[in-house]
Amino acid sequence: xxxxxxxxxxxxxxxxxxxLMSTGLTLVFGVMKIVNMAQGAFLILSAYLTYSLWTxxxxxxxxxxxxxxxxxGLLGVILYKGIIERAQRxxxxxAIVATFALALILEAVTALIWGPEPATTTPxxxxxxxxxxxxxxxxxxxxxxxxxxxxxxxxxxxxxxxWLGHAITAASENPExxxxxxxxxxxxxxxxxxxxxxxxxxxxxxxxxLYQFVPDSQDGWIGLTLSVVILGGLGSIPGVVAxxxxxxxxxxxxxxxxxxxxxxxxxxxxxxxVLTVRPQGLFALHSREDVSS
Amino acid sequence: xxxxxxxxxxxxxSRLLALLIGVLALAAYPVLSDNLYVQNMLILTxxxxxxxxxxxxxxxxxxxxxxxxxxxxxxxxxxxxxxxxDFGVPPFIGCLxxxxxxxxxAALLSLVTRRTRGMYFVIVTFAAxxxxxxxxxxxxxxxxxxxxxxxxLPMWNIAYQDWPFYYSLLVVLLAAIAVSVLIRRSKLGxxxxxxxxxEDKASGIGINAAAYKMIAFVLGSIFIGVAGGIYAYYxxxxxxxxxFDIVASVLMVLAALLGGRGTIWGPVLGAFIIExxxxxxxxxxxxPNAGSFRLLFFAGILVLVVLFxxxxxxxxxxxxxxxxARMGALRIARGSSSSGASARTQVAGERGxxxxxxxxxxxxxxxxxxxxxKAVNDxxxxxxxxxxxxxxxxxxxxxxxxxxxxxxxxxxxxxxVALAGTSxxxxxxxxxxxxxxxxxxxxxxLFDSLSVIxxxxxxxxxxxxxxxxxxxxxxxxxxQALDVLAQFGxxxxxxxxxxxxxxxxxxxxxxxxxxxxxxxxxxxDEPAAGISPALTERLTAIIRNLxxxxxxxxxxxxxxxxxxxxxxxxxxxxxxxxxxxxTVAELTGNxxxxxxxxxxxxxxxxxxxxx
Numbered sequence: 028x029x030x031x032x033x034x035x036x037x038x039x040x041x042x043x044x045x046x047l048m049s050t051g052l053t054l055v056f057g058v059m060k061i062v063n064m065a066q067g068a069f070l071i072l073s074a075y076l077t078y079s080l081w082t083x084x085x086x087x088x089x090x091x092x093x094x095x096x097x098x099x100g101l102l103g104v105i106l107y108k109g110i111i112e113r114a115q116r117x118x119x120x121x122a123i124v125a126t127f128a129l130a131l132i133l134e135a136v137t138a139l140i141w142g143p144e145p146a147t148t149t150p151x152x153x154x155x156x157x158x159x160x161x162x163x164x165x166x167x168x169x170x171x172x173x174x175x176x177x178x179x180x181x182x183x184x185x186x187x188x189x190w191l192g193h194a195i196t197a198a199s200e201n202p203e204x205x206x207x208x209x210x211x212x213x214x215x216x217x218x219x220x221x222x223x224x225x226x227x228x229x230x231x232x233x234x235x236x237l238y239q240f241v242p243d244s245q246d247g248w249i250g251l252t253l254s255v256v257i258l259g260g261l262g263s264i265p266g267v268v269a270x271x272x273x274x275x276x277x278x279x280x281x282x283x284x285x286x287x288x289x290x291x292x293x294x295x296x297x298x299x300x301v302l303t304v305r306p307q308g309l310f311a312l313h314s315r316e317d318v319s320s
Numbered sequence: 321x322x323x324x325x326x327x328x329x330x331x332x333x334s335r336l337l338a339l340l341i342g343v344l345a346l347a348a349y350p351v352l353s354d355n356l357y358v359q360n361m362l363i364l365t366x367x368x369x370x371x372x373x374x375x376x377x378x379x380x381x382x383x384x385x386x387x388x389x390x391x392x393x394x395x396x397x398x399x400x401x402x403x404x405x406d407f408g409v410p411p412f413i414g415c416l417x418x419x420x421x422x423x424x425x426a427a428l429l430s431l432v433t434r435r436t437r438g439m440y441f442v443i444v445t446f447a448a449x450x451x452x453x454x455x456x457x458x459x460x461x462x463x464x465x466x467x468x469x470x471x472x473l474p475m476w477n478i479a480y481q482d483w484p485f486y487y488s489l490l491v492v493l494l495a496a497i498a499v500s501v502l503i504r505r506s507k508l509g510x511x512x513x514x515x516x517x518x519e520d521k522a523s524g525i526g527i528n529a530a531a532y533k534m535i536a537f538v539l540g541s542i543f544i545g546v547a548g549g550i551y552a553y554y555x556x557x558x559x560x561x562x563x564f565d566i567v568a569s570v571l572m573v574l575a576a577l578l579g580g581r582g583t584i585w586g587p588v589l590g591a592f593i594i595e596x597x598x599x600x601x602x603x604x605x606x607x608p609n610a611g612s613f614r615l616l617f618f619a620g621i622l623v624l625v626v627l628f629x630x631x632x633x634x635x636x637x638x639x640x641x642x643x644x645a646r647m648g649a650l651r652i653a654r655g656s657s658s659s660g661a662s663a664r665t666q667v668a669g670e671r672g673x674x675x676x677x678x679x680x681x682x683x684x685x686x687x688x689x690x691x692x693x694k695a696v697n698d699x700x701x702x703x704x705x706x707x708x709x710x711x712x713x714x715x716x717x718x719x720x721x722x723x724x725x726x727x728x729x730x731x732x733x734x735x736x737v738a739l740a741g742t743s744x745x746x747x748x749x750x751x752x753x754x755x756x757x758x759x760x761x762x763x764x765x766l767f768d769s770l771s772v773i774x775x776x777x778x779x780x781x782x783x784x785x786x787x788x789x790x791x792x793x794x795x796x797x798x799x800q801a802l803d804v805l806a807q808f809g810x811x812x813x814x815x816x817x818x819x820x821x822x823x824x825x826x827x828x829x830x831x832x833x834x835x836x837x838x839x840x841x842x843x844x845d846e847p848a849a850g851i852s853p854a855l856t857e858r859l860t861a862i863i864r865n866l867x868x869x870x871x872x873x874x875x876x877x878x879x880x881x882x883x884x885x886x887x888x889x890x891x892x893x894x895x896x897x898x899x900x901x902x903t904v905a906e907l908t909g910n911x912x913x914x915x916x917x918x919x920x921x922x923x924x925x926x927x928x929x930x931x
Contacts, residue, residue: 062442064442113627117630120439123442124577127387131618131622136616139609247450250446253443253447288458291454292454292455295451302433306440
């Protein structure tokens with residue numbers, strides 16, 4: 028029983044982090060109807076930047092995240108303006124191909140800068156634990172999850188309470204109407220991309236002390252973040268939180284009761300199963316227009 | 321005309337000659353030269369060309385992009401590898417079975433994507449590739465895990481070099497091209513192009529999109545699987561990373577996009593450019609970073625192709641060459657269009673001629689809400705067999721939503737729909753079309769990848785597997801369609817793209833198109849809106865004529881004169897409900913109707929409303 032509780036706690040904590048990592052993906056899809064296949068590459072690049080701040084300046088990853096996030100946001104804007112927005116204007120179907128090409132470019136650049144050796148940051152909490160009775164709560168996961176909750180809540184605040192957030196909601200729900208009230212969807216797109224990639228950078232910072240990573244880890248992370256957003260329903264932010272938690276727990280259970288090797292297959296299996304059975308996501312109330320019933 | 325035909329056939333035979341020379345040159349190469357470097361490069365080029373051509377059937381024809389097609393390379397390779405290593409099956413037989421495995425996997429993935437569209441296909445193919453890579457890595461007892469699986473070394477005389485690989489791949493490539501050609505020329509091809517242009521509309525004219533997509537995906541994947549098996553045998557060692565390789569997938573996409581997706585030779589041309597480039601980069605980028613530079617190089621080209629050459633080489637070049645010729649053809653079409661615009665045409669087949677008694681359409685209690693708004697609320701109406709029934713109401717009163725509920729685009733919350741006495745509310749869109757339900761749209765929806773006459777022939781009256789492999793258009797079908805087009809005054813436009821037509825002409829083509837369904841009921845959504853008075857007159861005559869053949873018509877229109885002239889019975893909708901029913905004479909001055917139109921009195925044309 029204790030082992031089960033331990034596994035669940037672990038799964039929920041990591042699930043919160045998964046939600047943070049996937050929020051950017053769902054936000055971009057919700058507004059721009061683009062599946063950003065470079066999500067994993069943005070995560071890994073952010074993790075490497077956090078890693079460099081840690082190794083060269085001794086900056087804690089959770090603090091470093093606040094330096095990395097604006098840099099990544101800016102990079103997001105440049106790539107959006109330079110490539111993705113143009114590709115989407117030419118052919119919406121090709122935009123997704125362009126984002127995947129971008130993922131490979133980022134992977135190659137990361138490999139050229141940081142090399143193929145596995146990296147990870149090691150702040151002093153990365154291998155400590157808090158004990159509650161017989162349950163051990165690893166500090167790294169705990170801090171990462173708290174961090175994820177704070178950042179996601181901040182993002183939710185921006186979307187619910189600020190003008191920018193209302194503009195984003197308007198542009199995603201009704202682009203024509205948004206234009207009438209002076210919200211240019213294309214400009215909102217730029218903001219969305221900036222915010223999404225910056226949010227992703229926070230996820231990458233958490234990744235840097237939770238996992239070892241190499242440049243081509245990005246493949247696996249695209250799969251993982253895709254699985255989170257598909258579980259929750261593409262485009263839904265509350266869905267991402269639910270999807271993250273479900274995936275976290277499912278993975279933890281698999282690695283504890285089946286095998287660690289097979290736990291990496293969980294996200295991909297979930298993608299295929301959910302799209303077969305309930306393509307609008309497990310937590311969506313309404314079916315989507317692009318999903319026929 | 322004759323000269324153009326001659327020129328066409330001369331062009332075709334010169335193209336055949338070029339093809340023959342190309343194939344002969346490739347076939348003769350290993351015999352004439354013992355350069356193993358070039359032989360190896362050609363083998364890898366064939367593999368990429370097969371991959372790109374296989375990808376193209378789904379990605380180019382149907383517009384469903386896959387980022388995971390090396391999944392089939394891997395499945396083919398592992399099937400062949402396991403059969404050969406564990407069961408002693410002859411290698412080339414193993415490769416063929418590999419193709420079958422790939423086809424089965426594609427069929428299963430089609431079931432996964434059955435309910436979704438567009439980008440979900442990208443996600444599914446990507447996830448499947450990663451999943452199978454993991455399975456190959458983890459299922460060590462069968463696949464050998466990361467350390468891989470060895471294939472037996474070739475048994476043939478060393479003097480034959482790699483000929484068996486070379487020739488078998490050449491044969492598979494030619495087969496893949498031949499199948500691509502046949503699909504393009506068949507009804508399957510028409511359907512796939514229709515799906516690419518507008519899948520929703522394609523279902524509405526009876527095309528069973530799920531079946532079409534599955535067949536396309538399976539056919540393309542079989543070739544990739546066979547090539548994967550041969551590739552495994554050729555390099556004699558199979559690893560998960562080498563076979564289920566996402567970069568190999570991306571190269572297939574790149575080759576197809578670069579050469580021109582949707583064309584027959586584009587993917588092949590692309591492969592003949594990309595693979596030699598790939599060889600060049602392997603030899604010229606050295607050192608520990610070679611892999612990263614290659615990745616950067618190819619991903620960079622992919623971005624450039626997407627941004628600056630999205631149609632690919634072959635379409636871009638032929639477009640540039642034919643631009644002037646096309647202008648000429650258009651001028652000829654314009655010249656001949658004015659003749660022969662009588663509206664008498666015999667389109668109704670078995671169904672329309674045997675005009676049945678009772679109702680063509682009976683809708684009861686149909687309800688649908690979007691969010692909190694009841695767009696259609698408890699609507700019941702009937703269209704008598706052989707009648708012309710009008711449906712009027714102010715904008716936003718739910719007329720188009722009602723059409724969408726009847727034809728199955730939108731699923732109702734409650735209510736029943738019966739077509740000629742058969743209940744259809746549970747049937748798929750294609751099924752409803754097969755049953756004889758046809759509609760046009762407010763803004764006409766035609767397939768721009770097909771010619772006008774192909775648009776007219778595209779509808780399917782029933783689904784049958786054998787029909788898919790019939791030629792795109794038989795002589796009979798062409799004659800019939802030409803006849804209808806001539807009656808509509810559009811004969812001169814048969815062979816151009818509908819995108820070159822005027823708005824009003826597009827509306828007429830759409831009407832001609834849905835008549836190919838041999839409909840019981842035709843639903844017209846504002847057919848007269850925004851078209852010229854001359855066309856409106858022609859339209860009135862056409863509708864009369866159709867009605868004369870026993871086809872029932874449900875007509876949404878704002879032009880009351882038009883309604884009054886045609887309709888026996890009229891329903892009035894307001895705020896999602898039917899508020900009145902009767903002849904136009906009965907409804908004129910009806911208080912409820914006037915009330916419904918208060919917002920826009922001009923539209924009803926019954927004078928100033930008392931307020």
